[in-house]
Structure formats: structure tokens, C-alpha cells
Amino acid sequence: MADLKGKVALISGAARYRGLGRAMALRLAEDGADIVVTGRAKNPDDRPDNEKDIGWTGVQSLAEEIEAMGNKALAVEGDVTNREDVERIVAAAKARFGTIDILVNNAGVPSGAGAAPILDMDDDLWYDTVDVNLNGVYLMTRFAGRLMRENGNGGSIINISSTAGRRGIPDYGAYCATKFAVVGFTQQLALELASSNIRVNCIAPGSHSTDMMDGTIGRTADRFGISTDDVTAGIRRAAPMGRQGLPSELAASVSFLAGDDSSFMTGQTLNVDGGAHMS
Numbered sequence: 001m002a003d004l005k006g007k008v009a010l011i012s013g014a015a016r017y018r019g020l021g022r023a024m025a026l027r028l029a030e031d032g033a034d035i036v037v038t039g040r041a042k043n044p045d046d047r048p049d050n051e052k053d054i055g056w057t058g059v060q061s062l063a064e065e066i067e068a069m070g071n072k073a074l075a076v077e078g079d080v081t082n083r084e085d086v087e088r089i090v091a092a093a094k095a096r097f098g099t100i101d102i103l104v105n106n107a108g109v110p111s112g113a114g115a116a117p118i119l120d121m122d123d124d125l126w127y128d129t130v131d132v133n134l135n136g137v138y139l140m141t142r143f144a145g146r147l148m149r150e151n152g153n154g155g156s157i158i159n160i161s162s163t164a165g166r167r168g169i170p171d172y173g174a175y176c177a178t179k180f181a182v183v184g185f186t187q188q189l190a191l192e193l194a195s196s197n198i199r200v201n202c203i204a205p206g207s208h209s210t211d212m213m214d215g216t217i218g219r220t221a222d223r224f225g226i227s228t229d230d231v232t233a234g235i236r237r238a239a240p241m242g243r244q245g246l247p248s249e250l251a252a253s254v255s256f257l258a259g260d261d262s263s264f265m266t267g268q269t270l271n272v273d274g275g276a277h278m279s
Contacts, residue, residue, distance in 0.1 A: 002259025003031065004033035004258060004259060005033075007032070007033045007258075008033065008035075008036065008098075008101050009028045009036070009102035010035075010036040010038070010093055010104070011037050012039070013106040014038060014059055015039025015042065016058075016211055017056045017061075019212065020205065020208060020210060020247050020251070021037070022247070023247030023250065024104055024251045024254045026066065027251035027252065028251075028254065028258060029071040030069070031255055031258070032071075033258075034072040034073065035063070035072075036073070036074045036075075036096070036100070037066075038077065039078075039107070041077040044057070059077060060077075062075065072097070074092060076088070080107045080132065080135075080136030080139060080140055081131040081132055087143055093144075094147060099147065099153065100148060100155070103140065103145070103155070103156075104158045104254055105136070105157070105182075106160045107136050107140075108136075109129055109133060110175060110216055111129035111174045111178070113164070113173060113175045114219035117170065117171050121174075125173055129173060129174035129175060130174055130177075133175070134178045134182065134185070137159055138185070141157060141185075141189065144157075145189075145198065149193070149196045149198065157189070157199070158202070158258065159182050159185065159186050160182075161182040161202050161269060162175070163204050163205065163276060165183050166180075166204050166271065166277050166279060167277060186201065186267060186269065190267030194266060199257075199265065199266040201257045201262070201268050202268065202269040203254065203272055204272065204273070206244075206245060207239070208245040208250055209244050209246060209247065213244070214228075232244070239273060241274035243274060249272065253270055253272050
């Protein structure tokens with residue numbers, strides 16, 4: 001477990017109850033950090049049943065969870081593709097905590113993964129995916145990174161790519177292209193920020209048990225006329241460890257990259273996928 005007492009972590013894409021962002025925020029809070037969480041506002045009627053059943057309200061509910069653990073937390077709704085929103089998110093973090101030490105660029109969209117071949121996909125889906133999965137990472141990094149550099153205490157930026165950013169997967173829309181781009185962005189930024197003692201690393205998750213992954217499984221099943229159980233069984237067969245990952249397992253990797261145990265690592269991409277991809 002990392003010792004993150006006295007640190008402030010900002011996690012994007014943290015509005016889903018069964019999402020990786022929530023798991024990351026809870027783990028970094030468990031490690032001692034104070035937390036800023038952000039995600040898009042959502043109409044309560046559009047939430048999945050599991051969130052409706054517990055009265056989940058997105059990042060505000062997550063901030064309340066974190067405060068119940070004894071940590072300080074701030075929830076700021078916003079869209080990572082909107083420059084004004086991103087400036088407002090970072091300004092709110094600065095006003096509340098004075099700094100950002102850890103940035104986790106987790107916000108992402110699936111791009112119709114499982115049912116969106118490039119030649120047939122809708123143009124708007126392509127551009128929307130690039131906007132969230134790549135431009136959102138750029139904007140969050142630009143403004144949070146400037147605050148890190150200004151404060152002069154170094155920091156850790158952790159970008160969330162995917163194993164779909166390590167190899168091409170058919171019918172994944174713009175998802176592969178954007179997630180490959182995040183790996184390259186990580187390497188370039190690591191070189192540019194090393195002199196400021198700001199480390200920049202990347203995680204490439206495989207299949208984890210989340211609402212977003214369930215959507216991909218459902219689209220794949222529909223496209224090929226098979227059951228979701230068959231798709232899930234295929235995912236498990238593809239991983240030498242024979243299962244999907246848990247969000248908490250991915251969050252443990254974020255914790256490692258956020259803390260001092262990875263103090264001599266930068267520009268790296270870690271695959272967290274049960275051995276499905278090795279490089």
C-alpha cells in the first residue's frame with residue numbers, strides 16, 4: 001500500500017458506481033490521499049438500474065463515500081472535452097487543496113466497441129471518441145500539469161489506455177486508435193516533464209468487470225448472434241489467468257504508480273490483463 005498522506009489526487013471519469021474511476025478514488029483515499037473526483041452530470045433517469053436502486057448520484061455520492069472514510073473529498077461535475085469545464089475543475093481543486101499531486105486520466109468512452117467497424121461507423125462516433133479519449137486527456141493534463149509544475153513539488157500523472165491500445169481489435173470503432181495515442185502521449189510527456197520531477201506513466205487494462213465492459217460484451221454478442229455468456233467465456237479463455245479483472249485490482253496498479261515505490265519509473269505502460277497481452 002502506498003503512503004499518500006498529504007497528497008491530493010484528481011481522478012476523471014469517476015461518476016459510475018461500477019466503474020474503474022470509483023475503484024481508483026477509493027484506493028487512493030485508502031492510501032491516505034485527499035481526493036478530487038470529476039465526471040459528467042447525468043440525468044437520474046438515464047442511470048443503470050444498479051445505480052438507481054442505491055440512489056447513486058455520481059461523483060457527489062463518491063465524494064461522500066470518501067469523506068466517510070475520514071478523507072477530504074471534492075466532487076466537481078464537468079466534461080473533460082470542454083476547456084472551460086477543465087479549467088474550472090482544476091481551479092476548484094486548487095482553491096480547496098492548493099495543489100494537485102496525482103492526476104489519473106481515466107475518463108473514456110467505448111466508441112461502440114464490439115459493433116463499430118471503421119468503414120461502417122458513424123462519423124460522429126469517431127469524433128466523439130477522439131474528443132473524450134484523447135483530447136480530454138490532453139486538456140486535463142495541460143491544466144493539472146501546469147499546476148503541478150508551478151508548485152514545484154513534482155507529481156505523478158497516470159493515463160488509462162487499454163490493451164486495445166497495444167494491439168488492434170476489429171469492430172472497436174475509434175477506441176483502438178485513441179488508446180494507442182494515449183501510450184504515445186504518455187511517452188512524449190514523460191520526456192518533457194522529467195526535469196520537473198513529474199512522472200508520467202500509463203496503464204493498459206484488459207477486461208475488467210464494469211458497466212462499460214458489460215456494454216462491450218453486449219454489443220459483441222448482438223453483432224455475432226451469440227450469448228453474452230459465450231462472449232464472457234471467450235474473454236476468460238484469452239487470459240492465461242482465466243478470468244476478468246476486478247476494478248480493485250486495476251486500482252492497485254494506480255496506487256503503485258501514484259506512490260514513491262515507482263519513483264524511478266516514467267514513460268512506461270503497464271498491462272493489467274491477466275496475461276492476455278505481453279510486451
